[in-house]
Amino acid sequence: MNQRANQQPSRAAPQSWLGHRLEVFVEAIAHGGHCVARHDGRVIFVRHALPGERVLAEVTEDRGGSFCRADAVEIRTAAPDRVRRPCPYAHPGGCGGCDFQHVSLPGQRALKAAVVAEQLSRLAGLEWAVTVQPLDDGNGLGWRRRVRFAVGPGGELGLRAHRSHHVVPLSHCPIGAPGVGDARALRSDWPGLAELEVAVDDRGEVVELAHRERPARPRRTGDRGRRGGDRRSARPVLSTEQLSGPPALHYAVAGRRFTVHPAGFWQTHPRAAEVFTETVLRAAAPRPGERVLDLYAGSGLFTAALASAVTGTGSVLGLEAEAVAVTDAGHNLADQPWAGVRRATVSAETIRAATAELGSAEQDSAEPGGAERGRAAGVDIVVLDPPRSGAGREVLTAILAAAPRVVVYVACDPAALARDVRFAMDAGWRLDDLSAFDAFPMTHHVECVAVLRPGSGG
Incomplete structure (x- = not known):
């Protein structure tokens, strides 16, 4: 057999789109808080967008393959459910904690219903009409009674950007409940901590928990480990200390x-x-x-x-x-x-x-x-x-x-x-x-x- 006939033509690795801005039409919502768009045969998972919109998407992550990730940095054609974000930190490159600040509350629930229905259809083979019910009649803010704030390199508190270790400093968190979103801890720096957790209960009692990083003991493996030779490195773990608040x-x-x-x-x-x-x-x-x-x-x-x-x-x-x-x-x-x-x-x-x-x-x-x-x-x-x-x-x-x-x-x-x-x-x-x-x-x-x-x- 001719050896040359069995050889597959080689394909050059696709050029990275990282940092490129592409005008795309946004399709359906996907599980994980992003929407699907397509460009030159590749899928783009776009945050800060809505189905039916035409947006300018900036690619934020491209590891090759069939898809990449992007943020909608300019809205060319807006969907009816788009609203002004109530949080000043929820924007492309900002805090990654919220996915739908740019969506009306009924629109958010419709998107979530579509995701649940799609997962049941694709993974369970069930066609199921899903309705997402609100828990209250509020404005979607001030509800979160526990937040685990990250600590930045200078000791400042914040939350991490999407799929990143970068800490976005915050003066407040609009979805945090009273005592949490406006926690007094946000007015101080916390050098030496990995995270600071703040929680509040039904009585309005607030606790602060400090999480410090400490290296775990390396594990010995096999006979070589017992002789003090070969060891596996272990991920650091967090120790927790209560700084303030009631015992329960x-x-x-x-x-x-x-x-x-x-x-x-x-x-x-x-x-x-x-x-x-x-x-x-x-x-x-x-x-x-x-x-x-x-x-x-x-x-x-x-x-x-x-x-x-x-x-x-x-x-x-x-x-x-x-x-x-x-x-x-x-x-x-x-x-x-x-x-x-x-x-x-x-x-x-x-x-x-x-x-x-x-x-x-x-x-x-x-x-x-x-x-x-x-x-x-x-x-x-x-x-x-x-x-x-x-x-x-x-x-x-x-x-x-x-x-x-x-x-x-x-x-x-x-x-x-x-x-x-x-x-x-x-x-x-x-x-x-x-x-x-x-x-x-x-x-x-x-x-x-x-x-x-x-x-x-x-």
């Missing part, structure tokens, strides 16, 4: 009071915890005597609500990896001895163990009108609120193997949710309902509550 933050949901460690997780929008709890309860419809598994339970927000519904004849077991959150949950659930949160990483193994424990408890203690008993294992309801990466196939498989009558999935990333919904559908389950909420106005983030039930997965 306090929140109230549906008449119950919760205490949370200053560094612990709580929903950052003031209305989020209550609305999500109501939505979870409505979807799960727990009954007295039922057994519930609450995964990624945190400080016990959903655990407590579910425990109130199943009453003392039922049981709720939460799994949570963070020790501080488990301690908080112990305090928050002290008046509900039939409910608890255990420290455990959520995995197929820990789910099987928790399922067996719940299924074997009080097998013959059902009250009239309560849940049916008699299974050696299994649960009636599973609620999960996983991190942004989602639950994943192994965890979903273990959940569905527990044979609950309903799974309620709280998701902060629509792509991860869509992938997990597809896993469930492949196992014979169906998406029965989905609610979406604008819990993070001015950003691309959206919270969803999906309801999965046994049945045809499609």
Whole structure:
């Protein structure tokens, strides 16, 4: 065979577009807070733009390949939903914390709905009409009750530019809640810190947490490591120190009071915890005597609500990896001895163990009108609120193997949710309902509550 005939013609590496300005027509919104445009056969992910606009886009990142990234630096034809940005830092090259400051609030929610629907279509094969609901009737500002400010080289506080380590100094943050967006810490410099975190609770109590960078101990590997030779370098880690504020933050949901460690997780929008709890309860419809598994339970927000519904004849077991959150949950659930949160990483193994424990408890203690008993294992309801990466196939498989009558999935990333919904559908389950909420106005983030039930997965 002629060797020359098998050779492919070589292609010269494309010239970088970095810094070039290109006039483009903006197409659909994409997951991540940018829109799609095209030029000379390449995709350009454009920030600060809106679908239907014609803009002058300046390329900010080009690593070759089929796409690059850009900012819309001039709007040639504006979309109807474009508005004046309320934040002076939310512009090309400025703060990267908000994606949609240039969009009306109804327009923001329409964009988020389109993203959720597109992810369900592309990753789960579902055509689903999505509506994103507001959590309040405000103007999208002053809601964020926890902000982790970065510290610049001179000690000034700010937030990082998009996909950059560059710190944009701030005098205030318009989406920050009172005590956070106008934090007194913003008026000082903080040399030596990596980040300064500020949070506020329902009482208006403010805490400040200092995060300092310290190198992690290098890990020895193999015999050479034990002889003091070959070592792996480790990424620096952050130590945390509370600088000011109370020893705990306090929140109230549906008449119950919760205490949370200053560094612990709580929903950052003031209305989020209550609305999500109501939505979870409505979807799960727990009954007295039922057994519930609450995964990624945190400080016990959903655990407590579910425990109130199943009453003392039922049981709720939460799994949570963070020790501080488990301690908080112990305090928050002290008046509900039939409910608890255990420290455990959520995995197929820990789910099987928790399922067996719940299924074997009080097998013959059902009250009239309560849940049916008699299974050696299994649960009636599973609620999960996983991190942004989602639950994943192994965890979903273990959940569905527990044979609950309903799974309620709280998701902060629509792509991860869509992938997990597809896993469930492949196992014979169906998406029965989905609610979406604008819990993070001015950003691309959206919270969803999906309801999965046994049945045809499609």
